[in-house]
Amino acid sequence: MSSPIDSPYLVPLDGGLKIKALTSQPPDDVPGKKRCKKNLAEEIDYLDELQRRLYAEDRRALLIIFQAMDAAGKDSTIRAVMTGIDPSGCQVFSFKQPSKLELDHDFLWRTTRALPERGRIGIFNRSYYEETLVVRVHPEYLESQRINLPPELNDLWQQRFASIRQFEQHLALNGTVILKFWLNVSKEEQRMRFLSRLNEAHKHWKFSIKDVEERAHWDDYMKAYHETLAATSKPWAPWYAIPADNKPYMRWQVAKIIRKTLQSMAPQYPQVDKDELQQFNQMRHLLEHETSSS
Ligand code: ATP
Ligand code: MG
Numbered sequence: 001m002s003s004p005i006d007s008p009y010l011v012p013l014d015g016g017l018k019i020k021a022l023t024s025q026p027p028d029d030v031p032g033k034k035r036c037k038k039n040l041a042e043e044i045d046y047l048d049e050l051q052r053r054l055y056a057e058d059r060r061a062l063l064i065i066f067q068a069m070d071a072a073g074k075d076s077t078i079r080a081v082m083t084g085i086d087p088s089g090c091q092v093f094s095f096k097q098p099s100k101l102e103l104d105h106d107f108l109w110r111t112t113r114a115l116p117e118r119g120r121i122g123i124f125n126r127s128y129y130e131e132t133l134v135v136r137v138h139p140e141y142l143e144s145q146r147i148n149l150p151p152e153l154n155d156l157w158q159q160r161f162a163s164i165r166q167f168e169q170h171l172a173l174n175g176t177v178i179l180k181f182w183l184n185v186s187k188e189e190q191r192m193r194f195l196s197r198l199n200e201a202h203k204h205w206k207f208s209i210k211d212v213e214e215r216a217h218w219d220d221y222m223k224a225y226h227e228t229l230a231a232t233s234k235p236w237a238p239w240y241a242i243p244a245d246n247k248p249y250m251r252w253q254v255a256k257i258i259r260k261t262l263q264s265m266a267p268q269y270p271q272v273d274k275d276e277l278q279q280f281n282q283m284r285h286l287l288e289h290e291t292s293s294s
Contacts, residue, residue, distance in 0.1 A: 001172045004238035005260040009253065011182075011233035011241055019226040022241045024186040026249040036248035043255035044084030050259065051121060053267035055089045058119035060175045060265060064258065065124045067133065068183035069221060070211040071193040072244045073251075077183065078123055080251045081258060085121060094125040103144055107131045107160070108167055118175060128167075129180075129228060132160050136224040137217050161231035172236035179261055180237060181254055182229060183244040187218050 011017055066074045093114040102110040108128050116122025135141045168178055197207040233239040240257055244250045
């Protein structure tokens with residue numbers, strides 16, 4: 001199993017998270033927009049080579065999960081990271097409100113079907129974590145899940161945390177490296193981004209009344225995030241809480257953590273054995289001496 005990489009944004013692995021310690025702001029010495037973009041491009045170049053190796057090695061997978069409040073920049077961050085990855089080696093899945101079929105199964109079913117194969121990178125835009133976030137903020141959603149609830153609802157969230165920890169540990173033991181990002185946007189920055197969606201015609205399509213309604217539950221969401229991150233940041237599946245009020249900085253930091261994680265996995269091109277090498281030499285000989293009539 002790989003270990004989390006060192007980062008100021010790594011959420012403590014012992015449950016001792018203080019949500020106030022997490023910031024939505026970049027550090028004071030944050031480079032300018034141009035420099036952040038250049039740094040991001042450098043990280044993406046690295047990613048490209050590492051992803052080829054992961055694909056060729058074909059023994060492990062990388063699962064990257066994104067969770068965030070609306071307008072934090074999940075989509076654009078995923079797009080930025082994807083530009084550096086061969087599309088055949090990477091798949092993105094977005095999880096919205098569950099369908100009737102999905103509601104007929106346990107809460108890990110729909111995401112399990114979308115897990116990356118060996119050699120691939122899988123990106124989840126939202127995930128089973130919605131089950132301890134949006135569903136916790138709106139427990140009325142549980143009705144459509146048709147499960148037997150424990151007498152104390154709080155026990156349900158604790159059971160889900162335990163299921164998630166065990167599930168992720170199982171994946172990690174079986175060759176899937178897991179990375180989880182919470183893009184931490186502030187309430188004020190979200191307000192500004194919603195306003196710019198309303199004020200600029202080319203952004204109207206991004207505006208959703210539902211997003212503003214959810215904003216009214218901000219404190220409940222923060223509480224749910226706090227408990228979720230604290231309960232599920234583990235050595236085999238760490239959370240990184242990335243400041244999201246400055247988008248160029250955020251994208252660079254996400255790419256850096258992905259690159260460092262892949263680097264620590266050190267994927268290797270497979271070596272051919274002696275017999276294969278001998279066959280290759282014969283093939284080379286044949287090809288070198290091939291004439292147009294043969
Ligand atoms: P974008 O707005 O950028 O297209 P999005 O991920 O916000 O992307 P929406 O269709 O706006 O997509 O919202 C999806 C909604 O589905 C979110 O409000 C999310 O909380 C909700 N959702 C996701 N999973 C579940 C779940 N298991 N149960 C209930 N709601 C869920
Ligand atoms: Mg949305």
